[in-house]
Amino acid sequence: MKILYISSVPSPKEFYRIKNTVRNNVNVATYGMNESGFKFHTLIQQGLAIDNDLSVVSLVGRSVSAKTHRCLIWKTITEYNGDNIKYKHLGFINIFGLKQLILSVRFFNNTISWLYKYRDTKDKYIIADAAYVTAIPVVILAKKIMHCQMVAIFCDIYEYMGNVKDARETNKVGLLHRYFRWLMAKTYKNLDGFILLTENMNNVVNVFDKPHLIIEGLVDVNMTSSINDFKEKSLMDVVMYAGALREQYGLKSLIDGFMHYHNENARLWVYGAGDYAQAITNASEQDSRIEFYGLVDNDVVVKKEIEATLLINPRSTDREFTKYSFPSKNMEYMVSGTPVLTTRLSGMPAEYYDYIYPIEGNDAQHITSALKAVFSQDRLILHRMGKKAKQFVLENKNNIVQVQKIIKLLRGLNDD
Numbered sequence: 001m002k003i004l005y006i007s008s009v010p011s012p013k014e015f016y017r018i019k020n021t022v023r024n025n026v027n028v029a030t031y032g033m034n035e036s037g038f039k040f041h042t043l044i045q046q047g048l049a050i051d052n053d054l055s056v057v058s059l060v061g062r063s064v065s066a067k068t069h070r071c072l073i074w075k076t077i078t079e080y081n082g083d084n085i086k087y088k089h090l091g092f093i094n095i096f097g098l099k100q101l102i103l104s105v106r107f108f109n110n111t112i113s114w115l116y117k118y119r120d121t122k123d124k125y126i127i128a129d130a131a132y133v134t135a136i137p138v139v140i141l142a143k144k145i146m147h148c149q150m151v152a153i154f155c156d157i158y159e160y161m162g163n164v165k166d167a168r169e170t171n172k173v174g175l176l177h178r179y180f181r182w183l184m185a186k187t188y189k190n191l192d193g194f195i196l197l198t199e200n201m202n203n204v205v206n207v208f209d210k211p212h213l214i215i216e217g218l219v220d221v222n223m224t225s226s227i228n229d230f231k232e233k234s235l236m237d238v239v240m241y242a243g244a245l246r247e248q249y250g251l252k253s254l255i256d257g258f259m260h261y262h263n264e265n266a267r268l269w270v271y272g273a274g275d276y277a278q279a280i281t282n283a284s285e286q287d288s289r290i291e292f293y294g295l296v297d298n299d300v301v302v303k304k305e306i307e308a309t310l311l312i313n314p315r316s317t318d319r320e321f322t323k324y325s326f327p328s329k330n331m332e333y334m335v336s337g338t339p340v341l342t343t344r345l346s347g348m349p350a351e352y353y354d355y356i357y358p359i360e361g362n363d364a365q366h367i368t369s370a371l372k373a374v375f376s377q378d379r380l381i382l383h384r385m386g387k388k389a390k391q392f393v394l395e396n397k398n399n400i401v402q403v404q405k406i407i408k409l410l411r412g413l414n415d416d
Helices: 012-019 035-049 098-117 136-146 175-188 199-205 221-225 251-259 277-286 298-307 320-324 328-336 350-354 364-375 379-396 399-415
Strands: 002-007 055-060 077-081 085-089 124-129 149-154 193-196 212-214 237-242 266-271 290-294 310-313 340-343 357-359
Touching: 002 035, 002 098, 012 077, 035 055, 035 085, 035 328, 035 399, 055 098, 098 136, 124 136, 124 399, 136 149, 136 175, 149 399, 193 199, 193 399, 199 320, 212 399, 221 379, 237 251, 237 298, 251 266, 251 277, 251 290, 251 364, 266 298, 277 290, 298 328, 310 328, 310 364, 328 340, 328 379, 340 364, 357 364
Parallel strands: 002 055, 002 124, 055 085, 124 149, 149 193, 193 212, 237 266, 237 310, 266 290, 310 340, 340 357
Antiparallel strands: 077 085
């Protein structure tokens, strides 16, 4: 099987090199390709490449801009990850408009070239990141010319994908977004299949009811070797949050709810960056039990997740976009082996509730109540819940298992 993977997701080496080109006044947490999106697509590509009978060419348009990154000329860079993945980072001039034009031409030419190379191979497919709006239209044009099945992966629902009112930060919808919504609606109808995080997404983007697959997330199969040792746990009752720091993600309720949880042995560790960071800093000055560490390397986050007693996702459930998302944070939390406390998100399948502790509401008092209930249990019981959650996602949601579902979807398209 031959796979052409279209995205803005660079190789691991290039991802971290790009971070070093971010301008000094730019928050690296918001520079373009975020850590969760990078991990999601990288795990899929690695899962594909494990099969020795399958090869992947990853065409990458790096997510940088002149405002956020140094360097005007970005050269084409080709890398090989083992024998089965070839990354080709397409070159461009980093000027808005010109960059998009150059990349569009190069995506089209490289797709045509790849399709021509494998013109006599039936078992070939294109997988694209649905969020890459400037690449998908020209790739679809190329696949129509050369005839190839193509699917897209929808990791989220953005404003241009459909009229989801709070998929945007404001109620105002600009002309550019309206244009892209019109363009992408026409574009997506030319896809042959859809890979989605939740069933609700299907009603928004797959209006012609084409074959689709639900993969709410995936974890790294290599986390099997990661040990969550009870003896290495913090002696404090540590609840930890790691991720984007935004009020709409429930951070205000988390801070207020923790501050009303009167347990001197409790600590709240917060890792991440975002527009709510200053409020968290202020709260830590009022309550010394709140410890804010800011943005750190992912390796540090994973280590601290294993040390913590409880991992929390306070995301509000009353916003429409929660129907169209499954937070990668919950997957990352579960595979750490530390128990998870989360709100009842509508995009989370029922099978997960056997492996997490729920927060029965969105408000601060619900978080306070949930913390009291969880920390009233013996710490060994909590540890066993975390181990059970880790086993569940490693057995059922690892990147090898999930990718096999994708391969089955792709081959089914040629059978139709």
